[in-house]
Amino acid sequence: MQTTTALDALIADLRALLGDDGVSTDARVRERASVDGAKMSPVILELLPLGLADVVAFPTTAEQIAGCVAAAVAHGVPVTPRGKGTGNYGQAIPMPGGLVVDTTRARAIVEIGDGWVTAEAGATMVAIEAAVRETGQELWMYPSTAQSTIGGFLSGGSGGTGTIVHGANHQGFVVALDVVHAVADASLLHVDGENAQAYVHSYGTAGILARVTVRLEPLQDWHGFYASFDDQHTAFRVLREIGRLTPAPRLVSADPAAIAEALPADDALPDGRSSLRAILDPAALDAATALVVDAGGTVEDLRDGPQASLKLSVLSYNHPIEWLQKSDPGTYVHLEVGGDALVDRLDEVQAVIPGGLLHIEAGHTVPIGMLAGVYEGPERLASVIAALGELGVGVHNPHQWNVDFEVERTIALAATTDPSGLLNPGKLNPDYAGPRKGAIR
Incomplete structure (x- = not known):
């Protein structure tokens, strides 16, 4: 909690800038503005709550965002920016309290x-x-x-x-x-x-x-492409080949049956079969179909229009693992992984963690994915990361809220741009010694 004098002065300035409707100290509003999707991480879940906003501002323009920051700086109050709060690892949680600037009304x-x-x-x-x-x-x-x-x-x-x-x-x-x-x-x-x-x-x-x-x-005139396979090995090999087609796909995702069955019900996701889903240029449809059929798979459906692409997008990256977690709450932890070993050494990759299940995407240069498995504590997770490295898998451990991309560059920049350490405190820690080696970013 910040000093009453500083907070009262800040709140008065914010109300003058944004009006009464643009500022809230209501407990429920402050609580909603102080959480994100961090419950996806059992590691972080053990540490929540991490912070609670003292006041929430709702600017409606870029200039008002700047005005909110200026007011916070004038009164020495920390400020944490926030969008929709869809991040999964606590990066938008106001660890020291202070001001949360909710930017969602500045949407022009x-x-x-x-x-x-x-x-x-x-x-x-x-x-x-x-x-x-x-x-x-x-x-x-x-x-x-x-x-x-x-x-x-x-x-x-x-x-x-x-x-x-x-x-x-x-x-x-x-x-x-x-x-x-x-x-x-x-x-x-x-x-x-x-x-x-x-x-x-x-x-x-x-x-x-x-x-x-x-x-x-x-x-481009993208088409949604759904296929299924008897086994995940074939689905993953075909994903890698489709990801290399010309014209290049906008997205290719694949899951074993256990993850596919946790996704929202869809006739194009038949029970008991591994699923492959892609957003393809029409010029690549014949080649993708041939790859599926030649591998013994089945093309389940073709769908066109922007809504078809959007639906496939929200069944990619973290989202299949979120659906898996919902199907069996409290069981799964995940790691971000990458490399051809995800396809070539799939059984070994999944075996490094109990109940291992891999969701995979066609990446920019190599396959990337989310490896899920039973959570047995942070020490066991560290041994899983080491075992994956020995298999030639790139790993990024997402279960921390500290900046872990271009850290030294960000620290050097912040020394000038945030000399008092007021911007999202707790997220840029120069002493952080977490897992960066082998990161896939």
């Missing part, structure tokens, strides 16, 4: 150009995608949680639909940013090119994203 799509779109941080990915489609364009990529905000995806996400071609969201997706530093008279600062990349995937610890410009590409 400011301008759409040839190959780019500018939107405020609270605009959702699905809304941006729908808007740019009207101009014959589409986003380079969007996360599996398509209702996430663009600011949240750039601050805490990595990849998703479109990653096969374009890589992660720090690999050219961002054209420019308007960011806010925690300095006296904080205001919008425009950065572009390489200077903008330093703020991506840093959880707002070096600057809060208020407005963003990201890349578009020409709209």
